[in-house]
Amino acid sequence: MKKGKEFIFPENVDKDYGVxxxxxLRDFGIAGLAGLMGLIFIAIPPYGLILVxxxxxxxxxxxxxxxxxLTIRPVSARKxxxxxxxxxxxxxxxxxQKLFYLKAKKRGELNAFKADQQK
Structure with missing residues (x-):
């Protein structure tokens, strides 16, 4: 017997708009920015044939x-x-920040530690 609606979302749902x-669009913006930087790098002197x-x-x-x-996916099954x-x-x-938990000492061990410290 079903109770309420059931919503199923596939694993490859992505919030970005695929072009x-x-x-x-973000990927194309990054690639365009890299291309623009490349053109600026080529436009900087010196202009010798071999250097260009x-x-x-x-x-x-x-x-x-x-x-x-931009293309590689670390988990091939998840796009x-x-x-x-x-x-x-x-x-x-x-x-x-990492959390580390210390093992609690027993009461007898704690008193032995204090006795060693006082000597």
């Missing part, structure tokens, strides 16, 4: 890394978990 192939080619290779490599970070979210979660955990 194209699991990329969100080296700069282009560096920018293409950097853009590949940015797109890889809504992203690498950057996983990095942020681990960083917050590393910076959070």
């Amino acid at each position: 194209w192939k699991d990329y969100t 080619l080296i700069k282009i290779v560096i920018v293409v490599l950097a853009m590949t890394i940015v797109m890889a970070i 809504n978990i992203k690498v950057r979210d996983n990095f942020n979660l681990k960083r917050r955990y590393a910076n959070s």
